[in-house]
Amino acid sequence: MQEDLKEAEISPSPREIFLLKRSKGKHGNTLGKTTGWIHKASLINKKVNMLSDVTYLKIDDNGLHIEINGQIDILNVENIVVCAGQLPNRTLYNELKDNGLNPHLIGGADEALELDAKRAIYQACYLAAKV
Secondary structure, three states: OOOOOOOOOOOOOOOOOEEEOOOOOOOOOOOOOOOHHHHHHHHHHOOOEEEOOEEEEEEEOOEEEEEEOOEEEEEOOOOOOOOOOOOOOOHHHHHHHHOOOOOOOOHHHHOOOOOOHHHHHHHHHHHHHHO
């Protein structure tokens, strides 16, 4: 029995949404090939404004001040969620090493360019098997 395909019902977002990133290039380039397109399509269908190569300048009562390609802009926003990346924190590692111990550095403490759970889990499993 064949069912008729139905057109997707996409409800509009009740607000304007901006998705900003500091790096250059399209959003979602590092997502998985088989499922990444679903997430990107969802953002496009909700008309999310996706901007890259953004420099964050400040937040004040006027909104979020940004710079893109030398142009300064102010996004008149009410809510801001910041996910601006990470820097490796090697404080404990360095203290242990300085005290003559042999610590191991894996995951985000090793390289915090992007949150990469798959890489961190691999490193942890490899180290556990080695130790």
